[in-house]
Amino acid sequence: RRSIINFGSAVAASLSFPNPSNAMGSKNRVDGYAVQHTDREWAYILSGQQYNILRQGGTERPNSSILEGEDRKGEFRCAGCATPLFASASKFHSGTGWPSFASPLAGVETENVNPVQAGLLGAEVRCGTCGGHLGDVFSDGMLYVNTPAFATGKRYCVDGAALIFKPSDGGEDVFGDLPPPKKKSAATGSPDFLAPPKINARDR
Numbered sequence: 001r002r003s004i005i006n007f008g009s010a011v012a013a014s015l016s017f018p019n020p021s022n023a024m025g026s027k028n029r030v031d032g033y034a035v036q037h038t039d040r041e042w043a044y045i046l047s048g049q050q051y052n053i054l055r056q057g058g059t060e061r062p063n064s065s066i067l068e069g070e071d072r073k074g075e076f077r078c079a080g081c082a083t084p085l086f087a088s089a090s091k092f093h094s095g096t097g098w099p100s101f102a103s104p105l106a107g108v109e110t111e112n113v114n115p116v117q118a119g120l121l122g123a124e125v126r127c128g129t130c131g132g133h134l135g136d137v138f139s140d141g142m143l144y145v146n147t148p149a150f151a152t153g154k155r156y157c158v159d160g161a162a163l164i165f166k167p168s169d170g171g172e173d174v175f176g177d178l179p180p181p182k183k184k185s186a187a188t189g190s191p192d193f194l195a196p197p198k199i200n201a202r203d204r
Helices: 039-045 048-054 115-120 148-152
Strands: 003-006 011-014 074-078 084-087 108-110 123-127 133-138 155-158 163-167
Touching (some): 039 048
Antiparallel strands (some): 108 123
């Protein structure tokens, strides 16, 4: 999901539209987790997009979460139970369209798979408190030079809608199921695609 890694050439090719994850083998998203709710309760607590990702293993479209561009200091927490999952210091821009992190906090649970599967298909990552699906981790971090992932060798590719960002400055929480702000034209205040074309004056 999201990437295929060729070990021979050490080149990763990202997939534009990944499939929903069915990782973790036979382990479901209920048994053994501290936070428990029925499916009906989760559907009431979470937004539609949060429920699809956290409880059903879905995947959001790339570049659809406001958190992909979030660069402030703070902590990324589970949208289902508020467990701290990633520190802002580990976040980097991978170019995939999903929030990416070089390393997790203790609240993240990683699927235990063999190295071949982990390299080719990645391993699912979940919230260790409620079992919510977060995304996948890939072993292609060294491809991202000058990022924290180069040092860890890992890229945690996470669905923004599964997260809530809590800024260190005490600002309002940012819910990852919100879309990124639309770019505005400086001249007209309208979206870029509605801005009039630039016309260069000709010398007479």
